[in-house]
Amino acid sequence: EKAGKKITPKLLLEAIRTLPEEKRKAVLLYYFEGMNDTEIAKLFNTSRSTIQYRRTSSFELLRKYLEENADEWDEW
Numbered sequence: 001e002k003a004g005k006k007i008t009p010k011l012l013l014e015a016i017r018t019l020p021e022e023k024r025k026a027v028l029l030y031y032f033e034g035m036n037d038t039e040i041a042k043l044f045n046t047s048r049s050t051i052q053y054r055r056t057s058s059f060e061l062l063r064k065y066l067e068e069n070a071d072e073w074d075e076w
Contacts, residue, residue, distance in 0.1 A: 006071050015065040019058050026054040 016024055022044075029035045029043070030051075037055070041048045 007066055008071075011066065011069060011071075014069070015062050018065055019061060023054045023058045023061070026051050027058050030055050 016027060019027065025044075026040055029040045030037070035043075037048045037051045040051045044051070
């Protein structure tokens, strides 16, 4: 729950799907597969800082999507 709005697993998945492919892969591998930035960088033959940027810059995109699409929490 964020700012009185309900964020469901389905909504989170939809938000992740809206990310550009390179950012989506970095987020999924880091948070859901448990890989670190160095491991992901090796996988994609890029620098660790690039992967870190892709991953952390995704937060603003995800936050915006979730705020715009989350349902108002109804306690009734």
